[in-house]
Amino acid sequence: MISxxxxxxxxxxxIDNGENLFxxxxxGTGMTTLLRKIRDRYQGKKIVAVLAPTGVAAENANGYTMHxxxxxxxxxxxxxxxVLPNLYQLDESTENVVxxxxxxxxxxxxxxxxxxxxxxxxxxRHYRKSRKPFGGV
Numbered sequence: 001m002i003s004x005x006x007x008x009x010x011x012x013x014x015i016d017n018g019e020n021l022f023x024x025x026x027x028g029t030g031m032t033t034l035l036r037k038i039r040d041r042y043q044g045k046k047i048v049a050v051l052a053p054t055g056v057a058a059e060n061a062n063g064y065t066m067h068x069x070x071x072x073x074x075x076x077x078x079x080x081x082x083v084l085p086n087l088y089q090l091d092e093s094t095e096n097v098v099x100x101x102x103x104x105x106x107x108x109x110x111x112x113x114x115x116x117x118x119x120x121x122x123x124x125r126h127y128r129k130s131r132k133p134f135g136g137v
Contacts, residue, residue, distance in 0.1 A: 009036050012041060015103065022109070030033045035061060035105060045071050046102035050118075061107040066116055069094065077119035088126055098127045104137040 009033060014021050025031055035050070039062075041049050044133055050063030051070075058065045060101060071089050090137060104124075121134050128135030 008037055011030065012038065015042075024110075032060070032107075037078065038103070038105065042103060047097065047100045048103045048105065049101045050105045050107060052107040053113075053116065054108070057108040057111065061105075063105070063107065066106070066112070066120060069122060069126060070098075072116060072119050072123075076113070077115040077122075088123065090123075095127055098124065098135075101137050104134065 008030070010047075011021055011023060015038065023031055023034065039048055039050065049069070050058075050061050051066045052058040052061050052063055053066055055065055067074070071094075101124075106120075124135030125131060125137055126135075130136045130137070
């Protein structure tokens with residue numbers, strides 16, 4: 001039997017090293033437990049944003065929906081339309097959080113449409129003034 005704690009610890013080491021992670025698994029394999037471990041480990045040490053594509057997923061992850069946190073438009077985001085009127089409409093407190101995020105967790109990533117991921121990338125690059133993917137988060 002493989003120890004999931006071993007994988008959890010490996011994931012935490014990757015985060016400590018500033019690496020990006022994609023964590024996947026069957027239902028009941030401990031992904032939510034790992035998410036909680038990550039949040040607990042960095043509480044007070046890093047600014048951690050937990051986002052999800054739906055209200056139920058956000059509630060289960062104790063986070064925010066991507067739409068509400070980043071003020072994503074409800075219509076599809078088309079990259080060739082660089083400036084949508086409401087794409088960069090964060091309030092001041094959210095803008096400050098976006099600029100200071102150290103760790104971004106997107107729960108239920110398989111449910112995120114590609115245009116939502118593109119818009120998230122554009123918003124983070126814009127507010128963090130970085131050309132790196134997701135503004136370097």
